[in-house]
Amino acid sequence: MIEVEALAKRYGSFTAVGNLSFSVRPGEVLGLVGPNGAGKTSTLRCIAGIIPMNAGAVRIAGHDLASDPVAAKRELAFFPDEPRLFDYLTVRQHLAFVARIYGVAGHEAIAEPLLAELELADKADVLPVELSRGMKQKLVIACGLLHSPRAMFFDEPLTGLDPLGIRRMKDSIVRRAREGAAVVLSSHLLHLLEEVCTHVLILKKGEKVAGGTLAEVSAQFSNGEADVGLEEIFMRATGGSES
Amino acid sequence: MIGALLYLRLTSLRNLVVYRVGRLRQPRYLIGAAATVAYFYFSFLRRLRFAGTGGNAMSAAIIALIVAGFCATMCAIALLTIAYAWISPSATPGLQFSEAEIAFLFPAPLSRRMLIHFRLLSTQLAILFTSVLTAVVFGRTQFVGGNALMRAAGLWVILSAFSLTLAGTNLAVARLREASEHFLLWRMAAVASIASYVFAVVWYASAFLKLGSSSAFFSEDGLGGLAPGLLASSPVRWLVLPYRIVFGPYFASGLYGFAQAAVPALGLLALLYYWVSSTEYRFEEGSIALAEKRAAMKATMLRGEAPKAGIFKPRPQPGPFPLSPTGPQEVAFLWKNLLSMRSSLLSRRTIVMAFSITIWMSFALGPLFSRRGGSYSTIIVVFCGIAACYTLLIGPQVARQDLRSDLPNADILKTFPIEGWRLALGELLAPAAVLSLVLWFLIIVCSFALDTGGSVEWLTAGVRLAAALCLAAAAPVFCVVLLIVPNLIMVLLPAWYQASRQRGGGIELMGQRLILGIAQLLVALFVAVPGVLFGSLIIFSLFVHIGLIPAIVLAAAVVLAILVGEAAVGLWAIGARFETFDPSMEIK
Numbered sequence: 001m002i003e004v005e006a007l008a009k010r011y012g013s014f015t016a017v018g019n020l021s022f023s024v025r026p027g028e029v030l031g032l033v034g035p036n037g038a039g040k041t042s043t044l045r046c047i048a049g050i051i052p053m054n055a056g057a058v059r060i061a062g063h064d065l066a067s068d069p070v071a072a073k074r075e076l077a078f079f080p081d082e083p084r085l086f087d088y089l090t091v092r093q094h095l096a097f098v099a100r101i102y103g104v105a106g107h108e109a110i111a112e113p114l115l116a117e118l119e120l121a122d123k124a125d126v127l128p129v130e131l132s133r134g135m136k137q138k139l140v141i142a143c144g145l146l147h148s149p150r151a152m153f154f155d156e157p158l159t160g161l162d163p164l165g166i167r168r169m170k171d172s173i174v175r176r177a178r179e180g181a182a183v184v185l186s187s188h189l190l191h192l193l194e195e196v197c198t199h200v201l202i203l204k205k206g207e208k209v210a211g212g213t214l215a216e217v218s219a220q221f222s223n224g225e226a227d228v229g230l231e232e233i234f235m236r237a238t239g240g241s242e243s
Numbered sequence: 244m245i246g247a248l249l250y251l252r253l254t255s256l257r258n259l260v261v262y263r264v265g266r267l268r269q270p271r272y273l274i275g276a277a278a279t280v281a282y283f284y285f286s287f288l289r290r291l292r293f294a295g296t297g298g299n300a301m302s303a304a305i306i307a308l309i310v311a312g313f314c315a316t317m318c319a320i321a322l323l324t325i326a327y328a329w330i331s332p333s334a335t336p337g338l339q340f341s342e343a344e345i346a347f348l349f350p351a352p353l354s355r356r357m358l359i360h361f362r363l364l365s366t367q368l369a370i371l372f373t374s375v376l377t378a379v380v381f382g383r384t385q386f387v388g389g390n391a392l393m394r395a396a397g398l399w400v401i402l403s404a405f406s407l408t409l410a411g412t413n414l415a416v417a418r419l420r421e422a423s424e425h426f427l428l429w430r431m432a433a434v435a436s437i438a439s440y441v442f443a444v445v446w447y448a449s450a451f452l453k454l455g456s457s458s459a460f461f462s463e464d465g466l467g468g469l470a471p472g473l474l475a476s477s478p479v480r481w482l483v484l485p486y487r488i489v490f491g492p493y494f495a496s497g498l499y500g501f502a503q504a505a506v507p508a509l510g511l512l513a514l515l516y517y518w519v520s521s522t523e524y525r526f527e528e529g530s531i532a533l534a535e536k537r538a539a540m541k542a543t544m545l546r547g548e549a550p551k552a553g554i555f556k557p558r559p560q561p562g563p564f565p566l567s568p569t570g571p572q573e574v575a576f577l578w579k580n581l582l583s584m585r586s587s588l589l590s591r592r593t594i595v596m597a598f599s600i601t602i603w604m605s606f607a608l609g610p611l612f613s614r615r616g617g618s619y620s621t622i623i624v625v626f627c628g629i630a631a632c633y634t635l636l637i638g639p640q641v642a643r644q645d646l647r648s649d650l651p652n653a654d655i656l657k658t659f660p661i662e663g664w665r666l667a668l669g670e671l672l673a674p675a676a677v678l679s680l681v682l683w684f685l686i687i688v689c690s691f692a693l694d695t696g697g698s699v700e701w702l703t704a705g706v707r708l709a710a711a712l713c714l715a716a717a718a719p720v721f722c723v724v725l726l727i728v729p730n731l732i733m734v735l736l737p738a739w740y741q742a743s744r745q746r747g748g749g750i751e752l753m754g755q756r757l758i759l760g761i762a763q764l765l766v767a768l769f770v771a772v773p774g775v776l777f778g779s780l781i782i783f784s785l786f787v788h789i790g791l792i793p794a795i796v797l798a799a800a801v802v803l804a805i806l807v808g809e810a811a812v813g814l815w816a817i818g819a820r821f822e823t824f825d826p827s828m829e830i831k
Binding site: 045048049050051052069070071072073074076077078080084085086087088089090093096097099100101102103104105106107125126127129 | 557558559560562566567568569570572574575578579582583585649651652653654655657658659660661662822823825826
């Protein structure tokens with residue numbers, strides 16, 4: 001579903017991501033972890049088509065992102081850590097706008113349960129300025145889910161959500177994956193990744209340090225110890241520092 | 244505390260200077276700085292350097308009168324501002340702290356009075372900087388006497404006095420609202436006092452001007468003495484005493500005079516400072532609101548919109564038309580941007596402004612044409628012509644609900660499944676539609692106003708109709724072409740464009756803004772030239788052979804084809820550039 005081959009992203013002479021390859025199949029949730037500056041956000045933004053990559057190839061549901069970006073983007077949804085919304089569109093108008101962009105016929109039937117699920121139903125006719133940060137985040141999520149994407153990219157999805165929102169978000173990610181979506185999730189919250197992810201990819205200085213199922217990565221860094229948590233694995237894999 | 248303030252300000256200033264000088268290594272900043280220096284040199288310094296050497300230098304008397312009038316206007320504005328603070332007091336007035344200052348200083352173990360000291364001293368430093376800069380830039384204006392240093396100090400006294408008085412008034416009004424049960428009575432008394440004061444000044448000034456002794460001032464030689472004479476007359480002399488004290492150092496001609504004037508001025512400033520700093524008002528809430536408002540204004544400007552006066556709170560609006568979930572995606576952008584325009588551009592303020600301009604132009608143009616024997620229809624046509632020019636030149640800068648206002652959402656736009664050129668077209672549709680509507684209205688009015696009743700033989704109803712229809716057909720495409728220019732510049736030079744949206748930012752950013760503005764105008768003229776040339780050529784070469792109406796229609800078709808071609812190239816360029824646009828790198 002999501003195939004990344006030899007992805008590279010450079011900012012001037014600085015290499016943010018180098019020669020990164022991985023794939024996420026339907027039903028899988030890949031956790032992208034790494035210290036600050038490891039290249040997680042750059043990776044997500046490259047594979048979501050937001051920023052151009054310098055080398056490599058990305059295929060979303062079989063569509064090459066470079067040669068057929070429109071078809072690839074039709075299948076994906078990107079959820080940024082900072083909710084970006086249009087100031088003068090109400091919650092409902094945001095959904096109507098996104099529905100037109102993605103050509104979602106009968107979007108009202110999808111939007112209403114989504115709004116209810118995300119507890120935005122009573123805020124449907126207010127502008128973003130009247131929403132809390134958590135609610136803005138929920139609106140971004142509603143907009144992203146409206147067209148039932150087959151590939152989903154979450155960048156720190158729990159930022160700004162209340163405990164109930166966090167629980168629902170986690171459940172929602174797992175449910176979407178079970179329904180056949182391929183999910184990539186970047187977060188510093190390792191316990192979240194442990195709960196939600198089927199696979200994990202550890203990055204450091206833009207390069208892959210470890211990758212595979214949680215069990216595989218755990219085995220790689222457990223040194224024979226039992227019940228080693230992701231936090232400990234992360235520390236061992238990255239050496240406990242950014243550099 | 245003073246040490247901490249000085250450390251903060253001086254360290255920030257030093258780092259700012261180091262940063263600004265360091266970034267001159269980048270060509271765009273160096274070019275911007277060079278442009279600003281050139282602008283200032285040719286606009287101010289060079290002109291002022293040679294002022295007085297030419298034959299057109301104004302007489303000292305006239306200059307003195309202008310300066311007196313300017314000062315009187317400034318005093319009146321200051322008084323009006325103070326009066327307004329009493330007439331319409333802010334619900335939660337505050338002192339102007341930055342968001343960072345609020346974050347660091349409000350939770351710090353500092354008393355409220357210390358915070359006031361911090362704010363007031365910070366303001367004084369800022370005012371001192373402004374005063375020095377003004378004195379340096381306008382340093383060659385010798386008519387007020389003294390040297391640049393004295394004028395800088397004098398200006399600092401004037402601005403500080405006003406700033407302290409306004410801050411003190413706001414806090415005093417807020418304190419009264421909090422503490423007094425007779426707040427309304429206090430306000431009424433204050434406004435009545437200000438009104439009585441103004442009345443007394445105007446009354447005695449009029450009485451002085453009516454006196455026979457003052458008639459000597461109205462000769463060319465005596466004109467320069469009019470203001471000093473008025474200020475020396477009693478009781479005006481005493482009524483304007485605070486103003487005289489405040490303006491004294493600025494107008495002092497020598498060092499001794501300056502020292503003499505500075506003593507009472509500094510005494511007055513000290514009194515004002517004491518008054519403001521001893522106010523026991525809980526200003527924190529108001530200061531936070533003020534900081535948020537300033538941050539929102541800054542963000543609004545960065546989005547490419549005009550900053551809103553007062554606390555602007557947008558209200559939900561129904562969509563401009565029902566948006567079907569299927570169909571061309573461009574329409575979704577038209578729908579979204581029209582919604583945004585309705586909330587931000589088509590506000591009451593814009594309508595009042597347009598109405599005011601219309602009234603002003605009517606008054607200005609009416610007498611002009613009636614004096615020259617022009618008819619009302621001529622006035623209307625000229626008015627429409629001027630309005631059309633403004634719509635085409637200024638319109639694309641005002642109606643910016645397109646890619647420019649969506650730049651902060653570039654991340655989201657880039658995930659949309661739509662080709663770049665189609666996204667660009669969709670984004671431009673709303674401002675193009677609004678500008679086209681304005682132009683169509685002007686074309687219709689003109690076509691009726693140009694009815695000469697047969698006195699101009701060739702200007703038949705058919706010609707007017709054909710010209711109007713052709714212009715109406717070309718207008719939307721031309722608007723799109725004109726809107727492409729700033730949008731293309733934005734995606735090609737995003738850093739330059741961002742710089743043009745920020746206030747301040749140093750001389751290098753000012754230069755960038757200058758260059759960008761000129762470049763936009765030149766490119767807009769450049770894209771208009773081929774259409775105008777070919778259109779004119781066709782009409783003038785063919786109308787004798789095939790008639791005027793067919794020539795107009797043919798010319799319009801060619802012009803339209805040129806414009807469509809230009810629009811297509813422009814949209815393709817924006818789209819292609821936007822597809823490779825890297826928001827993380829380029830919006831900095």
